[in-house]
Amino acid sequence: MKSIEAVVVGLSISGSTATCETEVTSSASKTKIELILQRSSNGGTSFSDYATLSSASYTTRSTIVQKTKSGLSNSYKYKLKVVSTGYDAAGTKLDQNTSYSAIR
DSSP states (O other), X not given: OOSEEEEEEEEEEETTEEEEXXXXXXXXXXXXXXXXXXXXXXXXXXXXXXXXXXXXXXXXXXXXXXXXXXXXXXXXXXXXXXXXXXXXXXXXXXXXXXXXXXXX
């Protein structure tokens, strides 16, 4: 049974500022959520990690994390990667989910 039940990822860009948001639903005792902004210089063909915006653990069943990143360049395409990892009460890893936003 998977502990990461649902992940919603959103990315919006206004000017040179990105608003990055995720909602993670998990049945795990603890869930680590990482928000990583990625960028592409070739029109979205391939992406590389650009900035880690958040990396924290939560014990709530449904968690919303929102971060902003300024200083973006319109020379790049961007997308948000969210890595969610569920752990049981003993700290054993249960499963991991990687989800992405649409390209902006």
